[in-house]
Amino acid sequence: MTFSVVARSGSAVGVAVASKFLAAGAVVPAAEAEVGALATQAMANFAYRPQGLTLLRTGVAPADVVAGLTAADPGRADRQLGVVGCSGDGATYTGADCLDWAGGVAGPGYAIQGNILTGPEVVEAMESAWLGGAELPFAERLVATLAAGDAAGGDSRGRQSAALYIADRGAGYGGLSDTAYDLRVDDHPDPVTELARLLAGHEILFGTPDPATLLALTGTLATEVAALLTAVGHPTLDRWAGVENLEGRLVPGFIDPLVLEHLRTKAQ
Template sequence: MTFTIVARDPKTGQLGIALTTSPMAVGGRCPNIRSNMAAVSTQAATNPALGPLALELLGMGFTPQKVLQELAGADDQYAWRQIGIVDREGRSAVHTGIQCKGHADAITGEGYLVMGNYLASAEVVPSMDLAWRNSEGEPLENRMMAALVAGRDAGGDIGGHRSSCMLVHDLGPHPRTDLRIDFAPKREGAPDAVDSLKDLLQHYQPVSEYYQTLPRNPTLPNWMKWLEERGTPHRD
């Protein structure tokens, strides 16, 4: 019911996850990141406990592939899960259980993976992979967003796209980007959660620089004035 990209930016060390699905509020269940360690996303018949457990094992020095093997012993319904891991070394690994519904697929590469289940087309995951590789050099958020759009345009989730999220950590203790579309109603002519996330990201990215600067310079003007001084429009 979900398609996802998990990735690491080799230049910045940032770790990120972006995904979309047909049920609501996916951002509270699936993505897990620990700065400068790894990114883990869990989906299909999601067991939210597996993400934090995977990060604990990675913190003990386990490789992504070894973590997936350990999770199999901790979850008696593991055949229903799809889990992807990318660590700070760029190693990637995916588990796709045999009980995942519909068409389920995954592609792993150096520093990234794309995966999905209950997909409308066999082209969804390859299209995401191509979009990621074709956007090399762009910011991590933009590359992941391009992958989501490509997956949606190739057919996406059979059930539609009612929620989405994007989570990015740099080397600091808190997220650089943490955006969620918790519910985009499936209505004729209305934007889905992929388009809504893309729009939100476009408005957020200029403000992100402000948030990164403010802790070091608390005398900055408020964010709206700060954007106006730079000639950047903001959403009222």
């Protein structure tokens, strides 16, 4: 029912998944910072999520996690599973009774798998996208990998849902959680494209500014920003940014170009 990529980048671990299934993001992914990530699909086994993370937490390698979970499961022939840890290769498993086309590939820090696909070209396209996307930020790389599978044919039954889940120590909102991304498209005619749109919005709202691109709030720019703030009805930049959920992008004495562009758009 599903195609997914489970991967690691630096200290972050995560899963991107799409399916002709309602709310696949509620079923498939699990990840824990500094532990690992997994995807359970086909006839998904919810117990794989806590059990797999527990095994990873104790230092069990992904291939042994897969072996242990499936060996203890009488329904393993209908399961599909992908696992990555904090080091080494990922691991993937496809049960003998998963509906065609079903299969997966794994390598250093990734596992890609799918079932009821249009063909092996889906997994092949995803692996090529993952390996060729090393320059991308991790979240964008996962979604680009998912999009490559979707473009190659994806789920042979059609499209319905997609999700992105990434865990990284202290990378959540305000640095107070390890959930860096938790984006879900539960029911949509083009869910992977919609997931990419949500990711772009997430970056604006919750991303951190690039110090190299910050603009000094002096001279004509300071005058323009003051006028824009008046136009949107707020006395200070921090008050307006709080309303717009952009407070994480504020730097005293400077303005992030993304914040400036958003302010200009709102003032229009």
